[in-house]
Amino acid sequence: MGLFTKKPVYDPPHPRKEPRLDGPLTPERLGEVFENCVDFNCRSVAVGGNEALRLSLVFIAGMVRMERVSDYVLRPLAQDKTLGEAGESVAWEKMRSGTLYSLSVTERDELTDAVNDLIDGNCLLIFPGKKRALSFNVGTEEKRSIGDPEDEVSVKGSKDSFVENLRTNTSLTRRHVKAPELRITEQIVGRQTLTPVDILWLEGIADPEVVKAMEERIENIDIDALLSTGDLEEYIAGELDTPFPLMQYTQRPDRFCHGLCQGRIGILLEGIPLGYLAPAVLGDHLRAPEDRSENWMVASSLAVLRWLCLLGTLYLPAVYVAVVNFHPEMIPLRLALSITAARRDVPFSALFETVLLLVAFEILQEAGLRLPQSIGQTVSILGGLVVGSAAVEARLISPAVLVVVAAAGIAGYTMPSQDLAGALRIWRLLFTLLAGTGGLFGVTAGTALLIGHLASLESFGAAYLEPFAQGEPVLRQPLPEDKLRPAHLKSENRRRQR
Amino acid sequence: MNGHKWALLLAAFLAAGGIWAMPQAREPESLRLVTALAVDSGGEVSVTAVTGVRSSENEEPEVLKGTGDSLTAACGDLRERSARRAYLGQTQQLLVGEGQNVEPILDFVVEHRELRLDTLLYIVKGAAGPALEASAQMAAAETGGRDPRGITVGEVLPRLAEGEYALVPALASGEDGRLAPAGWAALGEKGVAGYLEADAALGAALLNGKVRGQAVTLPDGGVELISSRCWAKEGKLNCALIARAAEGRPSREALETWGNGVLQAALNKGWDCWGLGRETAFFSPWDWERNKNLDVSALTIQVEGELRRGEKG
Numbered sequence: 061m062g063l064f065t066k067k068p069v070y071d072p073p074h075p076r077k078e079p080r081l082d083g084p085l086t087p088e089r090l091g092e093v094f095e096n097c098v099d100f101n102c103r104s105v106a107v108g109g110n111e112a113l114r115l116s117l118v119f120i121a122g123m124v125r126m127e128r129v130s131d132y133v134l135r136p137l138a139q140d141k142t143l144g145e146a147g148e149s150v151a152w153e154k155m156r157s158g159t160l161y162s163l164s165v166t167e168r169d170e171l172t173d174a175v176n177d178l179i180d181g182n183c184l185l186i187f188p189g190k191k192r193a194l195s196f197n198v199g200t201e202e203k204r205s206i207g208d209p210e211d212e213v214s215v216k217g218s219k220d221s222f223v224e225n226l227r228t229n230t231s232l233t234r235r236h237v238k239a240p241e242l243r244i245t246e247q248i249v250g251r252q253t254l255t256p257v258d259i260l261w262l263e264g265i266a267d268p269e270v271v272k273a274m275e276e277r278i279e280n281i282d283i284d285a286l287l288s289t290g291d292l293e294e295y296i297a298g299e300l301d302t303p304f305p306l307m308q309y310t311q312r313p314d315r316f317c318h319g320l321c322q323g324r325i326g327i328l329l330e331g332i333p334l335g336y337l338a339p340a341v342l343g344d345h346l347r348a349p350e351d352r353s354e355n356w357m358v359a360s361s362l363a364v365l366r367w368l369c370l371l372g373t374l375y376l377p378a379v380y381v382a383v384v385n386f387h388p389e390m391i392p393l394r395l396a397l398s399i400t401a402a403r404r405d406v407p408f409s410a411l412f413e414t415v416l417l418l419v420a421f422e423i424l425q426e427a428g429l430r431l432p433q434s435i436g437q438t439v440s441i442l443g444g445l446v447v448g449s450a451a452v453e454a455r456l457i458s459p460a461v462l463v464v465v466a467a468a469g470i471a472g473y474t475m476p477s478q479d480l481a482g483a484l485r486i487w488r489l490l491f492t493l494l495a496g497t498g499g500l501f502g503v504t505a506g507t508a509l510l511i512g513h514l515a516s517l518e519s520f521g522a523a524y525l526e527p528f529a530q531g532e533p534v535l536r537q538p539l540p541e542d543k544l545r546p547a548h549l550k551s552e553n554r555r556r557q558r
Numbered sequence: 559m560n561g562h563k564w565a566l567l568l569a570a571f572l573a574a575g576g577i578w579a580m581p582q583a584r585e586p587e588s589l590r591l592v593t594a595l596a597v598d599s600g601g602e603v604s605v606t607a608v609t610g611v612r613s614s615e616n617e618e619p620e621v622l623k624g625t626g627d628s629l630t631a632a633c634g635d636l637r638e639r640s641a642r643r644a645y646l647g648q649t650q651q652l653l654v655g656e657g658q659n660v661e662p663i664l665d666f667v668v669e670h671r672e673l674r675l676d677t678l679l680y681i682v683k684g685a686a687g688p689a690l691e692a693s694a695q696m697a698a699a700e701t702g703g704r705d706p707r708g709i710t711v712g713e714v715l716p717r718l719a720e721g722e723y724a725l726v727p728a729l730a731s732g733e734d735g736r737l738a739p740a741g742w743a744a745l746g747e748k749g750v751a752g753y754l755e756a757d758a759a760l761g762a763a764l765l766n767g768k769v770r771g772q773a774v775t776l777p778d779g780g781v782e783l784i785s786s787r788c789w790a791k792e793g794k795l796n797c798a799l800i801a802r803a804a805e806g807r808p809s810r811e812a813l814e815t816w817g818n819g820v821l822q823a824a825l826n827k828g829w830d831c832w833g834l835g836r837e838t839a840f841f842s843p844w845d846w847e848r849n850k851n852l853d854v855s856a857l858t859i860q861v862e863g864e865l866r867r868g869e870k871g
Contacts (some may be wrong), residue, residue: 184791294828367809384586385583385584385585386580386581386582386583386584387581388584388586388589388591388645388647388648389647389648389672389674391648393591393593393610393648394612394651396591396610396648397591397610397611397612398612399586400587400589400591401612403585403586403587404587405699406587408586410585410586411583496583498572498580499580499581501580502574504575505568505572505575508571509564509568510569511573512567531833
């Protein structure tokens with residue numbers, strides 16, 4: 061058994077029955093399918109008051125909106141005398157063509173399709189003995205209202221954010237990008253959850269090869285349930301042996317739509333209030349959503365700051381350990397004397413002390429995240445201030461290492477992508493261990509490994525080391541001068557403005 | 559890339575990078591940071607080291623001593639006598655006692671794993687060790703500043719390698735036994751050639767261009783020097799001297815006369831510590847050898863003074 065994978069000792073068959081359900085489309089068979097389901101409902105209705113002409117109304121309680129069923133299906137069905145006086149086939153045709161009030165009606169003759177319709181919130185009308193049904197969309201629209209993007213605070217941008225409902229999210233996208241070239245295709249993922257996953261792109265701008273690759277990857281997902289983001293990300297990112305994010309997620313429809321307009325592919329899925337964008341390279345993860353709203357000089361300065369923070373969060377603890385343990389001549393004398401004096405009564409080695417604090421920092425962060433917000437803040441204050449100060453006063457750790465680890469941690473929080481920040485935290489620990497083993501030589505070896513690793517990564521055909529791979533600008537250009545879409549997106553239409 | 563490939567890549571990188579030459583890890587608290595090192599030789603070599611203390615703390619510096627047949631042996635002896643390892647990588651000042659051949663000491667600095675080329679070099683009139691011991695508190699306290707007269711080992715070495723003289727600050731024990739500035743020492747191939755003191759020292763400072771803030775008393779008042787720039791060409795030493803009138807009514811002519819006098823005093827010693835010969839040779843490379851070995855005492859001095867009035871700072 062490996063650390064991350066378990067060796068299969070028993071490889072059972074993995075059958076996928078197509079169609080999923082067999083048998084005729086009848087109320088009785090539907091009753092068998094939904095046996096022991098208290099929310100399954102099937103009632104007989106006399107069409108137009110004619111007791112001789114009855115049909116079955118089937119629905120799942122909670123999934124349909126009762127008023128719609130009562131007012132727009134049952135009421136005309138029971139009260140329209142012409143339906144009762146007509147024969148069965150005429151009544152069927154009348155119901156299909158508009159006598160019953162519903163925006164969409166579909167004729168089903170496959171049991172599996174009918175069952176899926178029921179689960180989606182449709183109601184079915186079935187004449188006895190006919191192995192077909194009329195499916196009316198009367199689903200409930202219970203959903204969370206559109207709120208502010210809490211994780212990507214918007215100061216000058218739009219204040220809407222994605223919600224759990226897929227159709228709401230596609231509608232938000234359509235409201236931002238009104239181009240008729242916006243394409244939205246859907247696939248169902250998850251044997252048990254049957255989660256709809258939508259792929260969005262702009263025809264004529266996005267690279268069709270990437271669209272095709274995305275469709276194939278989603279099609280190849282064969283899992284039980286698509287309930288969390290990892291259920292999708294890890295299956296379509298294409299590379300598992302890396303902590304670096306190969307797709308970008310956002311809560312903000314404006315950012316999502318900007319990605320589509322750049323020529324990237326978007327993914328929306330039911331139940332997850334996020335939109336995914338691909339390809340996503342290193343530079344994308346260092347761009348904040350507000351960058352385009354800021355003055356270009358301010359945004360560029362912040363970009364430089366973010367890159368410096370990336371280096372800071374990655375290297376500060378490692379360089380501290382390397383310099384203190386291996387190259388004390390590099391430290392200015394005054395600082396060297398302070399470090400020496402501060403470490404005089406500390407019982408641990410500089411490496412152990414730094415690793416200990418890095419781990420403690422992660423523990424504090426995890427504790428703060430998993431607890432309710434009010435308790436989380438208390439834990440952070442207790443851990444960061446009280447325990448930190450007490451540890452320094454008790455000479456368990458030196459103040460210098462506390463400052464270094466805290467500075468590295470705070471620098472990590474400037475990363476616009478928390479996925480990237482997570483990856484950097486892993487590499488930071490690795491660098492620190494290498495620095496404790498070989499000083500700056502170890503840090504250099506680690507850097508070479510990291511660059512090699514990043515250079516080996518691709519996100520849907522785009523080199524992950526962009527903006528360095530093709531020399532694209534790191535800073536935010538003045539928008540009127542930013543004429544072309546990024547080269548790595550291989551857009552069919554690179555020019556975005558005159 | 560699978561795990562084996564990563565391991566192979568790492569192993570190749572470490573092998574190619576020379577993993578066996580990696581420095582040893584040392585915990586900082588196990589070190590005594592030496593800030594000043596004095597070297598004397600009279601039969602056997604003796605070294606005296608002062609460890610650093612923070613100026614904000616009331617710490618007492620430790621004075622470490624070692625003797626041996628060579629500088630290496632003396633430093634080894636010094637380490638053995640210290641409870642904690644004496645670390646020479648933070649040595650800021652290297653004091654060399656009078657009458658020694660400086661070249662082997664500088665070679666030792668070059669070869670030593672810890673000592674650095676940016677260590678400031680001083681020549682002490684008399685024995686360096688006892689003088690440093692008497693000034694231990696002063697030498698140990700880290701003030702964050704740097705001696706404006708300071709010349710580093712790295713600056714001296716190429717001049718000596720070219721067979722030229724190098725100017726190094728000289729120190730001498732004062733009445734209280736503590737070290738104090740005592741002009742400049744001219745270092746030659748065979749050690750200290752002599753000293754530039756009083757007017758000659760001021761002339762040396764003018765030639766070095768390190769005069770900012772130097773107060774000078776002239777017949778009609780006092781001035782504070784701002785800058786000096788000297789260059790030699792065609793048998794003439796030109797000096798552009800800028801000063802600020804500080805008190806009284808000093809004249810530009812008096813400033814120029816003063817400059818002429820101190821420069822003459824410095825050049826009269828005959829040691830070209832400023833590369834004036836090389837500078838002259840650059841202007842006439844076809845006569846390189848003759849110009850390079852220029853007799854500096856024969857140079858005609860021309861000082862152009864500029865006196866600024868009403869200028870603050």
